[in-house]
Amino acid sequence: MSVTLRPAARAQAVPEDPIARLPAVVLGLCLALGAVLFWVPLRGVDMDGVDGYGLISVLPVPTLLGAGVLALTFVASLSLRRPVPVLLGAQIVVTVVALHTLAQVLEPVARFPTVWQHAGFIEYITRTGTVGISLDARFSWAAFFGMVGFLTEAVGLDDPGQVYKWAPLALQLLYLLPMALIVRVMKANWRAKWFAVWLFPVANWVGQDYLAPQAFGYLVYLFFLAVLLTWFRPKVLRTRKAGKRGTGTEPGPLYRFLFGPKTPGEEPVREVGARERSLLVLLLVVLLVVGTASHQLTPYLLIASAAALALVGRNELRALPVIGGVVYLGWISFMAYGYWGPDPAGTLFAGGGNPLQTFLASTTGRISPSEQLAQIQTARILLVLVLMALTAIGLLRRRLRGIDDRVAFVLLVVPLSSFGLQSYGGEIALRTYLFMLPGAVFLAAYAFFPDPRPVPVVKSVPRRQRLRRLLPGVVAGSFALLLMGGFLTVRYGNEAFEQVRAGELKAFDAMIDDSKGRPITLVWVSGEIVTVPEAASQTPQGPWGYRYFERFHWLRVEFAQDPWAANLSRQPPVPLTAEQQRSRRPTVEEVLARMRSQPGTYLYQSRTNDTYQTLNFGLAPDWGERLMREIDASPDFTKVFGDGDASVYKLAEPGPPPAPDPPPARLTIGVSNWTPAGLIYLPVLIGVLTARELRRIRLSPERYARLRPYTVIAVPLFIGFVAIVVERFLTLKGPLP
Template sequence: MSVTLRPAPGVQTAPEDPIARLPVVVLGLCVALGAVLFWVPLRGVDLDSVDGYGLIGVLPVPTLLGAAVLALTFVATLSLRRPAPVLLGAQIVVTVVALHTLAQVLEPVARFPTVWQHAGFIEYITRTGTVGISLDARFSWAAFFGMIGFLTEAVGMGSLDPVLKWAPVTIQLLYLLPMAMIVRVMKANWRAKWFAVWLFPVANWVGQDYLSPQAFGYLVYLFFLAILLTWFRPKVLRTRRAGKRGTGREPGRLYLFLFGPKIPGEEPVRVVGTRERSFLVVLLVVLLVVGTASHQLTPYLLIASAAALALVGRNELRALAVIGGVVYLGWISFMAYGYWGPDPAGTLFAGGGNPLQTFLESTTGRISPSEQLGRIQTARILLVLALMALTAIGFLRRRLRGIDDRVAFVLLVVPLSSFGLQSYGGEIALRTYLFMLPGAVFLAAYAFYPDPKPVPVVRSVPRRQRIRRRLPALVAGSFALLLMGGFLTVRYGNEAFEQVRAGELKALDAMITDSKGRPVTLVWVSGEIVTVPEAASQTPQGPWGYRYFELFHWLRVEFAQEPWASNLIKQPPVALTTAEQRSRRPTVEEVLAQMKSQPGTYLYQSRTNDVYQTLNFGLAPDWGERLMREIGASPEFTEVFRDKDASVYKLAKPGPAPDPDPPPAQLTIGVSNWTPAGLIYLPVLICVLAARELRRIRLSPDQYARLRPYTVVAVPLFLGFVAIVVERFLTLKGPLP
């Protein structure tokens, strides 16, 4: 039986006022206007005019105005009395597409040279059906490359070019899925939650979203956190109780801030059935294995985050970090043997053990001597400092309200431990910032909207109170403008040498064709000045190796240096005068001597490498053009390929053809006396630990004593496995000095 509720006699119901929806309609029109202003003027952008400031120097003013409209419109939407989920979600998607497809729309081929090297790894695996661990250290973590190669073969995709070009925006949109799960965990009002989700892609200017193991590993990391925080926090969250003061006086605000009672900064855990939780436990273990097999750094952050969350009482799967550690140790010991073995391709912890030095080298130590590029790199540091300042303010404002945001704090702080691992080619600061973002964006949003529940909007309030309530929106709008402009400045600040030109790909193809499948020694010019030759760059800036990766070898041209050039190795780098720049260029004789030193050499010159050497190492802006004119006029060289983007020359009288290279070393695990036992211990130990956690989720905390049989079995297995890993390292690599 249905019951119809009617209004009481004499009571009139107010129909929905169309004017009440007017702000949403107006804001939607503003979003459309911002998108039009952003995209339409880009048709006239001249990429040849890009200098050390990157794209920001050539973007039209209407495009910048459109970006400002998108930022301010989003903050204005947060000022509505009620949330407008459809409008807010559309604004985030429009912002992601605008910011993360800007270069892809402007440039004819996929940007970033490294993505083409990854294409070479994928091409090698699909062509040979194996990995070449002696070719590159990244082949020791080749799961991602193998997965992409399998998928492209399965769908019959003849070219990876569309995938390479549009991967960044696709990956950024995928990041929003786990972020939407994490945002539901946080105890915050709707404005803070939506602002945090908007901040995430706008603050993510690091540029690790191209088709790479890091981008895939980061997606695994976000989903790992989302599952762990959504379903595996304790049902009763541990909070801080009031501390004992010991005197009869009323506690002050500082005492309450430090030791007073706190409420959890997270919502109660979502309750699901045991079967669903068991499936999720297995999924978390799978994510640990996939993340470990795909990337070097990601598994450490997975393990550290799981351990830290368990330590602060926000992860009931206490052995999950142990499982991750066993998987990581097993992969390094067996699958990455080619990385650390007798003929290692690299050093696993290069630069580790000195966090302060690693931090300085990857921040201020990377500032270019070029005035333009140096300003862009300084702007990155300032943007990070601004965001970190807001995280501190947000943490304090929530703390003063008696809220314990330990999850956001852990996600912010744990990645800082990465500085103790390795320098990661000088990029560890960028990677650390990337992994800090999930925690940073929430705390930064709390700086503007700290209250767990939205503050009700009351119209009849004094003017002073109205201004005070509008102040967070005004400050948030200013920060949104700063972050939007900062993104466009620093994200594409290296575009002068991060864009890939079609002629550079054709030049590499020309060398492969001309060599007829024989090894290619690619001679290139570098202006880098180093005190340790092993620390010098071994490859040019460009899309080298995107096909037939195993054919290429690289040979640097090290030209004569003036006495003043030694100043460049000092920190901070010293900018060069115009006269000094003009004097620093290689001669034809130096290039010729290097090419005659080995058979099968080709001189490779590209606009990308020319600009890179100019901005980073102080060569004259036209050094490459002048060198190529002299090379072209010399009878010692023969032109193989030449266009406006790149040139390839070989010797007019080449020596004997190079002998074919031996086949690259394929995957090997190395065999010691105890290795067979280790191959048995590893899967058994992982299964025992996983079974222990599957059993844990079926028990209440007072029944955890029933887990002791699993512990009794796991401990000797773990000790034995560690002993086998140590034995392999001492036996297969040699005794430690």
């Protein structure tokens, strides 16, 4: 039996011309070429040659060319007539792997000294089965450390070093999953969406993707936004309609731009069943709890984002910020009592209340005296300014097209409120930029591709119009090259003192073995000019405490001889000259006196800490080597360990053994008169508020009056809970029990 096809059916049955797939095939080959150029030359890189410019100072030119090919290939893929998801997805994955595993491939152990400090927290929890809240403030938010410890024990990992090393790659790939959900919310053409997803890992040079509560909290934050924006925006998106001036005159262009009718910048909400939406509400509450228990800053951003989205009509779960606030307040009051109990004013509010000062201290205030490192730090600021300028351009171009991008705008500006919180050890600007990225990458992509729907491709167009259509791709390619080069420069700009050498780990092992279970007082040399002793660094740059964290104590050796001692005694201190700065180093007598001040001391020296002191405090590059030569020649010291990466010394005539340390304070919530009532109010209040939101999603807006019984129960519970928190804060002060 023969079948006659209609013209339309015949057109659908004809296979696609292979020539039409040729550009995608060529771009795939270019992707492979870029990957080969990037990776193959890395075999000859000498990490000992890294200077103040970081990893960029030793990267081969072919590797840099390969990075450029990866960037231009992706932008060229955006010029295709229609998207090729396999090609675009492969390009993003290859780019993530290239950029975020570069140092891991070149270095033998996990980078970042902080990773190994976190390893110490995990080792302590798995070994003791508890937390030591008197050892470190981070033990008050120990859920992440406990989770990692449980997983490593469950799978039988005796040495989780490889997990620490490759965690950044795993986390960066996981970040793409919630971004894939968020990108489907935005009303934009496919070029803008794919470019935004590519920008996200390339603009994320902050370096907070190592195995840390912040990295895990950021993943929680992204999934929280993805679920909230995908399924809990109102079905009918409210946007600005034509305004009424009441003057009888025709509104001008500025009025129409600001207050004229706009189209929502988001697609309609996805419809799911009531049961699925109920489970998603419970998931959001769980994410709030997990984020709160894992990190100090993340829960604030979860709450603030949910509140801001509700305020602009893009979050129908209006009580979700209240639930988050109750969870956050309850954790601070009860579980983090060990953090604030001894000194509430000096911990909870340290550095807060002065956003401008906090902003300056965490940006320009962190510029190093080292010319090379200062250029890297300045480049970071310039990259942020370029990206923020593009977000403004993208917002303007979309606004001129009558599109209201309030979700992207909220995600961009809400993190700025973090500057009113703690200074976060001078890192709040980096953390703020990190949380701004989900909104920034969309608005930056709109700067090049602002139209909500792709412009149709017409084969026959005037030459001038053809060049005009090519212009966004050319400009986007230039920006992609700038961002790719900027990433390689600033992401690894601190590699001279952020890499961890195997010898440093062995040095701490040597101290642990030699001390035979006794407390260890580690003496180290610091070149930091200290005017406020409380603000001085208390530990060296290195993987300190990655095992037996609780046994270590720290003693700084500060440079106290003329001319800087007299100089620092002035108020305000007079800046040291460059020659004075470079000539500073302690004498053997100062080190010896410091070690004799306490029993059980070890002197620790490492190339990483020496480089850190040189680049951040202006010391001579060979100051550490000269000091160690003098110590080696002194009969008062005995070398415990030394391999070129690190050295450990102890006194040739050790004093009496140190007394055993008292056991660290374990988890305590503190008990006031009203604490038992608070422990009852907290779960009941969270349950009532959650039940209220579960009921809300099953009601239409005109039936919200049925939520009043939940409100009647929740309000007195909330007032009582807040009163209990205040009572605890006012009465539970002083040292930990």
